[in-house]
Amino acid sequence: MSPLGDALARAWRDARGRTGALILAAVAVGAAVGPLFLPDPLAQPCVLTCRNLPPSLDHPLGTDDLSRDILARVATGGRISLSVALLAVALSVTLGAVTGLVAGYLGGAVDTVLMRLVDAALAIPRLFLLLLVLAVWEQVPVAVLVLLIGATGWFGTGRLVRGEVLRVREEAYVRAAEALGGSRRRIIFRHLLPNTAGPLLVAATLGVGDVILLEAGLSFLGLGVQPPTPSWGGMILDAKSVLVAAPWAGLFPGLAIVTTVLAVNLFGDALRDAVDPRGA
Amino acid sequence: MTRWLWRRVLQAVGTFAIAVVLMFVLMRLAPGDPLSRLQEGRPMSPAEVEHLRRLYRLDQPISAQFAEFVGGVFTGDLGTSIEHGLPVTTLLASRLPATLLLGGAAILLNFTLGLWLGVRQAVRRGSREDRTLTLLSLAGYATPSFWLALVLAWLVGIRLGWLPVAGMRDPLLAPDAPWLARALDMAAHLVLPALTLSIVTIAGTMRYQRNALLEVLRLPYIGTARAKGIPEISVVWRHAWRNAVFPVITLFGLWLPLLVTGSVFVEMVFAWPGLGSLAATAASSRDYPLVMGAALLAAGLVVTASLLTDLAYALLDPRVRYS
Numbered sequence: 001m002s003p004l005g006d007a008l009a010r011a012w013r014d015a016r017g018r019t020g021a022l023i024l025a026a027v028a029v030g031a032a033v034g035p036l037f038l039p040d041p042l043a044q045p046c047v048l049t050c051r052n053l054p055p056s057l058d059h060p061l062g063t064d065d066l067s068r069d070i071l072a073r074v075a076t077g078g079r080i081s082l083s084v085a086l087l088a089v090a091l092s093v094t095l096g097a098v099t100g101l102v103a104g105y106l107g108g109a110v111d112t113v114l115m116r117l118v119d120a121a122l123a124i125p126r127l128f129l130l131l132l133v134l135a136v137w138e139q140v141p142v143a144v145l146v147l148l149i150g151a152t153g154w155f156g157t158g159r160l161v162r163g164e165v166l167r168v169r170e171e172a173y174v175r176a177a178e179a180l181g182g183s184r185r186r187i188i189f190r191h192l193l194p195n196t197a198g199p200l201l202v203a204a205t206l207g208v209g210d211v212i213l214l215e216a217g218l219s220f221l222g223l224g225v226q227p228p229t230p231s232w233g234g235m236i237l238d239a240k241s242v243l244v245a246a247p248w249a250g251l252f253p254g255l256a257i258v259t260t261v262l263a264v265n266l267f268g269d270a271l272r273d274a275v276d277p278r279g280a
Numbered sequence: 281m282t283r284w285l286w287r288r289v290l291q292a293v294g295t296f297a298i299a300v301v302l303m304f305v306l307m308r309l310a311p312g313d314p315l316s317r318l319q320e321g322r323p324m325s326p327a328e329v330e331h332l333r334r335l336y337r338l339d340q341p342i343s344a345q346f347a348e349f350v351g352g353v354f355t356g357d358l359g360t361s362i363e364h365g366l367p368v369t370t371l372l373a374s375r376l377p378a379t380l381l382l383g384g385a386a387i388l389l390n391f392t393l394g395l396w397l398g399v400r401q402a403v404r405r406g407s408r409e410d411r412t413l414t415l416l417s418l419a420g421y422a423t424p425s426f427w428l429a430l431v432l433a434w435l436v437g438i439r440l441g442w443l444p445v446a447g448m449r450d451p452l453l454a455p456d457a458p459w460l461a462r463a464l465d466m467a468a469h470l471v472l473p474a475l476t477l478s479i480v481t482i483a484g485t486m487r488y489q490r491n492a493l494l495e496v497l498r499l500p501y502i503g504t505a506r507a508k509g510i511p512e513i514s515v516v517w518r519h520a521w522r523n524a525v526f527p528v529i530t531l532f533g534l535w536l537p538l539l540v541t542g543s544v545f546v547e548m549v550f551a552w553p554g555l556g557s558l559a560a561t562a563a564s565s566r567d568y569p570l571v572m573g574a575a576l577l578a579a580g581l582v583v584t585a586s587l588l589t590d591l592a593y594a595l596l597d598p599r600v601r602y603s
Binding site for chain 1: 307
């Protein structure tokens with residue numbers, strides 16, 4: 001079995017890892033399939049009498065201030081939040097892996113310049129990096145939001161991969177591959193990259209949780225996913241103005257965020273212990 | 281030591297300088313006109329637009345704008361806020377005390393509670409209590425601060441009516457009221473925001489403290505202390521904990537960005553008149569000079585905190601080598 005498959009199997013045997021994975025699977029299925037069976041998340045069945053209804057049989061989680069079904073919006077919002085998080089993390093992990101491999105393997109001036117940049121970028125809290133761009137750029141489409149979140153999330157990963165590469169590249173078998181005349185590309189992709197896969201997977205998993213929170217925060221500030229498209233953070237923003245009249249409107253999207261991020265982090269923690277048993 | 285110190289300070293200055301350049305590039309890479317927001321209410325005449333462009337130096341070439349921006353960072357002139365019409369530096373300075381008060385209270389709560397709970401977890405490693413506390417702290421970390429703030433505001437402030445949920449002081453309280461009354465009023469306003477911030481950030485402190493203490497409890501000198509018949513409470517706190525608190529100090533540098541980010545949301549929900557709510561409204565109202573100023577300040581804080589962390593660690597732990 002490959003080291004990565006082995007780590008996944010060990011994470012699955014860990015109670016935390018299994019709980020996290022099962023909850024995540026449930027959330028993912030709910031977000032993927034739920035909207036097919038639920039009412040239109042944008043539909044306003046009636047104008048005045050259906051506003052801010054408490055949970056009932058017709059509307060299991062109630063309705064919001066614009067009389068839209070909250071369950072349908074939580075499910076569709078989950079689709080958006082999860083896709084944004086997965087795509088953004090895929091982008092930042094790729095960027096981080098490439099930068100880390102290049103910096104670690106080439107070393108010298110390239111390494112110095114890249115790591116100085118990473119240090120500086122890490123000094124600006126990620127939320128502020130995004131606020132800087134979003135303060136000027138109005139009504140950002142979701143695709144651009146994914147690009148922006150992904151592009152601001154690779155600095156830590158880059159440094160992590162660089163560290164792993166520095167550790168591995170002095171090992172005898174990498175030396176041997178070099179002595180045998182293996183090309184740079186072959187050494188990087190056949191020898192260095194697989195060795196960084198474990199830590200990379202852990203960073204990616206925990207990154208998904210962070211990005212779900214980040215996207216929710218941006219949408220809560222009105223700068224992320226734009227209405228009427230439902231998103232968990234945006235729903236909480238809408239619910240803020242009807243806090244007294246309809247407290248459930250904000251309760252459920254928030255619970256969805258907590259459940260999902262907690263599940264991701266439980267799985268990520270189990271995975272980290274499986275990849276690096278010393279930390280357990 | 282002195283050479284190491286200077287190198288470390290220079291490195292921090294360099295990091296900040298590169299961060300400043302990065303911020304400028306980021307802001308100017310974004311498509312969109314910073315002044316578009318001003319035209320939402322009413323269309324402006326070309327002469328007005330021209331005037332504003334000159335006022336905000338948007339008519340200058342990008343190199344001149346950059347030079348002016350960097351010069352401004354040195355002289356403390358970060359331009360004028362579009363929304364407030366006041367110098368950015370003045371605005372930031374007027375909001376700083378409230379944020380320091382909230383941040384200080386949150387740190388105090390986080391560290392006292394987090395260190396204590398972390399020690400309890402390490403001592404009862406693997407027990408039901410250890411697992412429950414880990415799960416609870418992770419749940420706190422997974423909770424969006426703005427949502428927790430709203431839940432607490434609704435539950436404690438509105439339903440139970442125990443604590444105020446908006447602002448920093450009661451507007452009905454006379455400004456010449458006795459200082460104790462004013463202090464108590466402010467403390468009551470502080471509870472919920474500080475509690476929210478501590479809950480969402482406590483997981484890191486607890487985990488670090490737990491793991492650091494577990495490392496120390498394995499060492500032979502702890503066995504010696506126990507063999508001498510020293511009470512367990514004294515072994516844990518007097519012998520082990522003193523050596524297990526250093527690693528947690530390093531956490532401070534990692535943890536400040538979390539606090540800065542969290543305060544944006546928490547201050548916004550609780551209408552706390554600090555830097556976080558200023559940055560949040562500045563971003564929503566596209567007030568880019570103010571967003572830039574807030575980001576600069578945040579980066580400055582992070583760089584300084586990480587520098588101070590390194591210094592504190594070097595001073596407190598004689599094993600650190602200066603190379």
